Amino acid sequence: MAYDYSDLTEKTKCWAKQAHTTGWINTDTLEQLSHFDNRTPDNLFSIITLAEHKATRPLIVAFMGGTGVGKSTLLNRLAGKPIAKAGVVRPTSREVTLYHHQAVAMQLLPEQQLASINVSQHDNAANQQVVWIDMPDFDSTEQSNKQLVFQWLPYIDVLIYVVSPERYKDEKAWRLLLAEGARHAWLFVFNQWDRGQLDQYDDFNQQLQKVGFVEPVIFKTACSEGFEADEFIGLESTIRSLATGHTVEQLEQRGSQLRKDELKSILQSVALNFGSEAAFEQIKEQWQDQWSDAVKSLQQGFIWPLKQIADYYADHAADLITNTSNVKHTLWDAWAQTRFDDTLDEFIIHVDQQGIPVLPFKQQIEPLRDKAPKIIQTQTELAARIALANPGNVLQRFILKCLRVCEIVLPLSAMSWVGYKVFMNFYTSNMIDNHYLGVDFAVHSSLLMVLSWLIPFFILKKMQPSLKKSAFKGLNKGLGNAFTFVEGEVIDTLQGLALQHKEQLRQLSEIINLCSAKETDKALADVKDNPLKRLLMN
Ligand SMILES: Nc1nc2c(ncn2[C@@H]2O[C@H](COP(=O)(O)OP(=O)(O)O)[C@@H](O)[C@H]2O)c(=O)[nH]1
Ligand SMILES: [Mg+2]
Secondary structure (H helix, E strand, O other): OOOOHHHHHHHHHHHHHHHHHOOOOOHHHHHHOOOOOOOOHHHHOOOOOOOOOOOOOOEEEEEEEOOOOOHHHHHHHHHOOOOOOOOOOOOOOOOEEEEEEOOOOOOOOHHHHHOOEEEEEEOOHHHOOEEEEEOOOOOOOOHHHHHHHHHHHHHOOEEEEEEOOOOOOOHHHHHHHHHHHHHOEEEEEEOOHHHOOHHHHHHHHHHHHHOOOOOOOEEEOOOOOOOOOOOHHHHHHHHHHHOOHHHHHHHHHHHHHHHHHHHHHHHHHHHHOOOOHHHHHHHHHHHHHHHHHHHHHHHHHHHHHHHHHHHHHHHOHHHHHHOHHHOOOOOOOHHHHHHHHHHHHHHHHHHHHOOOOOHHHHHHHHHHHHHHHHHHHHHHHHHHHHHHHOOOOHHHHHHHHHHHHHHHHHHHHHHHHHHHHHHHHHHHHHHOOOOOOOHHHHHHHHHHHHHHHHHHHHHHHHHOOOHHHHHHHHHHHHHHHHHHHHHHHHHHHHHHHHHHHHHHHHHHHHHHHHHHOOOHHHOHHHOOOOOOHHHOOO
16 A cells, blocks of 8 residues: 555654654754655645536646746736736746636645735636746845745646746756756746747757756747747647646656655665664674673772772671671772773774664663672672682582591590590409509500590691682672673663664664555556656656
């Protein structure tokens, strides 16, 4: 289904509004996508009261050209009476003259009503389907005349470009023809032919061919007294033949397609400045590289403060458990924040270089600048507490456990053995009247018992892991976790942004595709020998 131009501009405006709010397009682009020229010849007729052609509006035809070429004279000749001021001293006609059938109800727009306008009506049924307009001189020194012409141009179906032998090379009018060429259908009048030369006509014809009119329709007219043998009738009948509902519809459709094409190319250029999906993949890798560099430098910068904090933690291990707010030492200082901010800034510059809109990045990555210190603080503190709760490594802790067992088991075994010896000797000495154990035994067995307790006790004492080292290790581990955490936060944000980006592009491409949908049923190209074909610029 083909959408109307106004529907497409509405869709575009809606899209632009939300894309601007989320930062995907800047204010300039929003401006560009919020104001579209919806003026068409159709706007001039809100009510049409033509008896037979109720549904069809008349064809709007306007004379345009340089000063004094004879536009007003041509309209007067057509009307058969002086309705437009002709031959006024330069700068000439400042007003717009409308000439139409009395049955046509024109609804002038407020801006047009303000400008000086001169309306003449007729009752000639043959010209019922045409509204003629005489435009002020476009090349006039009066700036307001030029503005008036520009104000009226969008409402005109067919422009009759009038030239004279002196002014057929007029630059200002020619520039307007080039600029507006594609938007209208064109007929050409070589007026004041009573003074014209054939080579001037050929020259003019060739110029028109050069700018894209393959076979321009040019009428030679002469409006001076006593010179009747010209092609004025041809001009009149050509216009009349064009003033059918079908042609008007075709012109409207062509205008609408042109505007859709213009909208399409604007949207395509917006899409070009949007960055590709591949660019998103690239920036993800870039972030990982940049972050690993930053981590290296942060880690180096943290060695000394880490040691300080580890010492502090070890010395205040007890305070740590009861009151954390006593811990004044924080790892994340101004230096670290600057280093981190620089990394993010560098990354955003890179995003910009990849042609991806940076505002959403700035908006979504900004909170991380405040969040990073908190992440670092929580992670390092947590790891330090865990480390202090279980100091040393697994092997160390196992050996210590064994030693603690030995500290009990060894003296116990020594005591049992000595006890057994004392008992056995006491028993046998009673039976066979032997001597009791001597002083030697007493000394040795005491020594054995003392040693079996002292040795594990000393080793245990010496092997106790250092709290400082444990705190340092813990802090280091926590720092590593925090870095991974921050990296993950950015990657998550990037993934979220990539999805948003994809969705924005999808919506934009949808509108672009709708602009491309051709209204094939009435398309000009399908109609062979269409009278309009010669009137359109290629
Ligand atoms: N010789 C000659 N003079 C003409 C012809 N058409 C118009 N003029 C004169 O050219 C002058 C300017 O005409 P006008 O219609 O006011 O030109 P406009 O400025 O294009 O509207 C007037 O004096 C006309 O009488 C023509 O075909 N031949
Ligand atoms: Mg005039």
